[in-house]
Amino acid sequence: MKVWIAHLAVLAALAVLLAVLPAYHATNLARILTLAVFATGYNLAFGYTGLLSLGHALFFAAGVYGAALPVTYWGLSPLPAIALGCLAGGGMAAMVGLLALRTAGVSFMIVTLMFAQAGYLTLLYFGQITGGDEGLVMPDATALIPGLSPDTARAVIAFALFALALVLSLAVIRSRLGRVMVAMRENEERSRMLGYNPFTVKLTALVLSGLFAGAAGAGYALLFGYAGASFATIQYSILPMLYVLMGGAGTTLGPLLGTAAMFYLVDGAARITTATLLVVGVALVLLILFAPKGILGTLRERGARWIP
Amino acid sequence: MSFGPFLLLAVMESLVTAATLALTAVGLSLVFGTMRVVNVAHGEFFMLGAVLAWFVTTSVGGPEWIGFVAALALAPLGVAAVAALADRLVLKRLNYEPEATIVATIGLLYILQQAALTFYGPEARPVEPPFNFRIQFPWFGYSGYKLFVIFAAIAVLLAVWWGLTRSKAGLIMRATQVDRDTARAFGINVDRVYAGVFALGAALAAIAAVLIVPIQQAHYLMGGEPLLLAFITVIVGGLGSLRGTVIAALVIGLSDGLIAFFYSPTLAKILATLLVALVLVFRPQGLFGAKA
Structure with missing residues (x-):
């Protein structure tokens, strides 16, 4: 119960921040929340189930285009489009998972990377429909929720997506399924001996993760008005991994914290230098060298055992 | 031009791709075979080789071939030094843990890319070929330099093969690959072998890039x-198997080149990436590797 109250308090604080911050910062926060949905989904696969995927960009892009194509070509309204994008992400994850989960470890990383790359190239190949590298411009954000200003609508949708993601992920990891997922991460052979099928559990985790990624992709495309093949590049597989590593893999709030920390780190670096890639690279190397458990994971290890 | 000569031209172009691909992929394969490290920054070592080649050729005066020879000697050395440094500073501290090293080499990829962008700039710059000699076929003229690339790559590969199978350093390397603990017990400095292999792998990519x-x-x-x-090649050829890698480079370089020539480069890459994913799923030992 305490855990639920703590998470609801975090959500309430975010809602207040969104309401009182000036427009520029509120938009930044909306962006962070949408990306944090992506990271939260990644955390379900990587943090809890131990599936280190390098192909999540594909699920994100499936969400982006699952929402953007119907909006562009059939004039679908944004909210059903987000639901559609979410399903597209999950469906894509199911297809990739059915094949890729036959491998593990390094092979799994490479197989997912290859599928994502094939997806990216396919988006380029059908550039006439998808817009390729130039992408598609989404309709004006004013249409998001009739009656609300674009900024408000953006904040409301981003918040709703993140709140849903956080609550769902908390519910999953506190359920039976969540505990079996952790068991898979810790010792697959032993869980198999106890009668759990590793393949089904991992596939479920990956599909859940894909649903989150799809929703984040759809939200990102519609809220910020752009869908392009670049969302399927490897960079968008690395980002959620970086966020989760930074915040703490296997912690519920780590993805949000990591996303926010990286966002402001890159933003701050962009003000002093143009070398923003350097920040990403150095952050990755330093994290893996000195704090592989991330911010919250390290705190939990150092005594704050209550961190969920 | 009728179909026959057209096909010949396509094959020759693809052979150039295959030759440099073989060099790059053998570098990646050596590193994976010996150290079990999947080096995601391998492509950046390639890029670094090309960029260093530009710096060397523009700063060395005189006829083009002098600058080129200097680049062929200096660029791989420079890249090897960077790689050895990365091994010492980062990979060694991670104990060569496979998943951690992938994350670390992704970090390295961004760092090298940013370094090139900052010091070299966003432009694409040409390097003059060391000689301009055209071979005249009955149907078309063909750049002699491209043929030189193919032969140079073969020569380097032969040298690598000779070094691995006939020299003492190669013996030590193979011993480390088979069993690093026993190798250490026999007094082999495994850390130095690893740094050397990582540098050698990077240098091979750099040589391919200079060419x-x-x-x-x-x-x-x-x-x-x-x-x-290179990833595709190494996986299709069987992780860590050098002969398989070279054969796969030939097959993939040729088929990639031919599909790209007649259909579309993007389609060729889509097929190749899907192929590699399926190979890993259904035949993890590679197409040419022995059954594990």
Whole structure:
């Protein structure tokens, strides 16, 4: 119960921040929340189930285009489009998972990377429909929720997506399924001996993760008005991994914290230098060298055992 | 031009791709075979080789071939030094843990890319070929330099093969590959072997880049494609098997080149990436590897 109250308090604080911050910062926060949905989904696969995927960009892009194509070509309204994008992400994850989960470890990383790359190239190949590298411009954000200003609508949708993601992920990891997922991460052979099928559990985790990624992709495309093949590049597989590593893999709030920390780190670096890639690279190397458990994971290890 | 000569031209172009691909992929394969490290930054070592080649050729005066020879000697050395440094500073501290090293080499990829962007700039710049000699076929003229690339790559590969199988250093390397603890017990400095192998792998990518840069131009984002193709080659050829890697490079270089020539480069890459994913799923030992 305490855990639920703590998470609801975090959500309430975010809602207040969104309401009182000036427009520029509120938009930044909306962006962070949408990306944090992506990271939260990644955390379900990587943090809890131990599936280190390098192909999540594909699920994100499936969400982006699952929402953007119907909006562009059939004039679908944004909210059903987000639901559609979410399903597209999950469906894509199911297809990739059915094949890729036959491998593990390094092979799994490479197989997912290859599928994502094939997806990216396919988006380029059908550039006439998808817009390729130039992408598609989404309709004006004013249409998001009739009656609300674009900024408000953006904040409301981003918040709703993140709140849903956080609550769902908390519910999953506190359920039976969540505990079996952790068991898979810790010792697959032993869980198999106890009668759990590793393949089904991992596939479920990956599909859940894909649903989150799809929703984040759809939200990102519609809220910020752009869908392009670049969302399927490897960079968008690395980002959620970086966020989760930074915040703490296997912690519920780590993805949000990591996303926010990286966002402001890159933003701050962009003000002093143009070398923003350097920040990403150095952050990755330093994290893996000195704090592989991330911010919250390290705190939990150092005594704050209550961190969920 | 009728179909026959057209096909010949396509094959020759693809052979150039296959030759540099073989060099790059053998570098990646050596590192994976010996150290069990999947080096995601391998493509950036390739890029670094090309960029260094540009710096060397522009700062060395005189006829083109002097600058080129200097680049062929200096660029791989420079890249090898960077790689050895990365091994010492980062990979060694991670105990060569496979998943951690992948994350670390991704970090390295961004760092190298940013370094190239900052010090070299976003432009693509050409390097003059060391000689301009055209071979006249009955149907078309063909650049002699491209043929030189093919032969140079074969020579380097033969040298690597000779070094691995006939020299003491190669023996030590293979011993480390088979069993690093026993090798250590026999007094082999495993850390030094690993640093050496990582540097050698990077240097091979750099040599490939110096060879290709008079044809392709140096650009800070040029590392992505060779990395992808090298990955595909190494996996299809069987992880860590050098002979398999070379054969796979030939097959993939040729088929990639031919599909790209007659259909579309993007389609060729889509097919190749899907192929590699399926190979890993259904035949993890590679197409040419022995059944594990």
